[in-house]
Amino acid sequence: MNNAARFGYTFEVIRGYKFQKGNIFKEYIGKLYQLRLQYSKDNPLNLNCKLLMNSLYAAKPGMKTTKSVIEMFDTTDEFDRQLLSDILDTYGETLQDYIKIDNHLITIRADVNNFTFSERNDMYHGLDVNIAIASAVTAGGRMWMSQIKNNPKYNLYYSDTDSAVIDAKLDNAFVGSELGQFKLEYEINRAVFLAPKVYGLHTSDGKVDISPGKRNCNWKIKIKKKVNYRK
Numbered sequence: 001m002n003n004a005a006r007f008g009y010t011f012e013v014i015r016g017y018k019f020q021k022g023n024i025f026k027e028y029i030g031k032l033y034q035l036r037l038q039y040s041k042d043n044p045l046n047l048n049c050k051l052l053m054n055s056l057y058a059a060k061p062g063m064k065t066t067k068s069v070i071e072m073f074d075t076t077d078e079f080d081r082q083l084l085s086d087i088l089d090t091y092g093e094t095l096q097d098y099i100k101i102d103n104h105l106i107t108i109r110a111d112v113n114n115f116t117f118s119e120r121n122d123m124y125h126g127l128d129v130n131i132a133i134a135s136a137v138t139a140g141g142r143m144w145m146s147q148i149k150n151n152p153k154y155n156l157y158y159s160d161t162d163s164a165v166i167d168a169k170l171d172n173a174f175v176g177s178e179l180g181q182f183k184l185e186y187e188i189n190r191a192v193f194l195a196p197k198v199y200g201l202h203t204s205d206g207k208v209d210i211s212p213g214k215r216n217c218n219w220k221i222k223i224k225k226k227v228n229y230r231k
Contacts, residue, residue, distance in 0.1 A: 003143045007150055019132040025056055033179045062134025067111040068096065076103045144180065158193040165191065 001011055036049035071087070073080040084105065088095070094110040141161070149156055154168035165188065174182050187204040201209040 003146060029053055056137055061130040063129055069109050069111045071107050073105045074103060075105055
């Protein structure tokens, strides 16, 4: 909110929650990032490190509070048939889907057993999520990117979660190999941006990058030159 207020936004606070402040993932993220730097992008270990780091973004702390239970039953087995019948009697309303494969039945249902609500504390117990962490991580990323998106020194043509296409070089303080810094991905001669993650680039070294879509397309682009920075 403080960062947004700098750009003229105003807020009316209706209700909020207080959380204890702490840097709980600093050492974890630091180790993973240093490990990732040891491997090239085409190495599976690089991707593994990236996925583990990105899981803190919102994949785990900010995931939906609804869970699914997937179970398989052997329809030729008396015990499994009885178990399936009991489950349907008890949790039939939570059944989301089922798949029959030969003599086996796979059921998918919502898991409600682990969810208990306390009216006194106004909170749920048993959920493996933490909105405070997800909010802090996503808000921190947006605050960092706002320094790029709202910078009057250059024009912004496209931006994604951690990247930007601009028409001037970033200050040296923003560029480097340290965690949180940007790197020059490529220089662009011509480009077109149609929608999020839908763009076409012609780089200064002659490469063409189209995402998504077909390569070898005919272009009519008026943008002359930009610089693309990515974390």
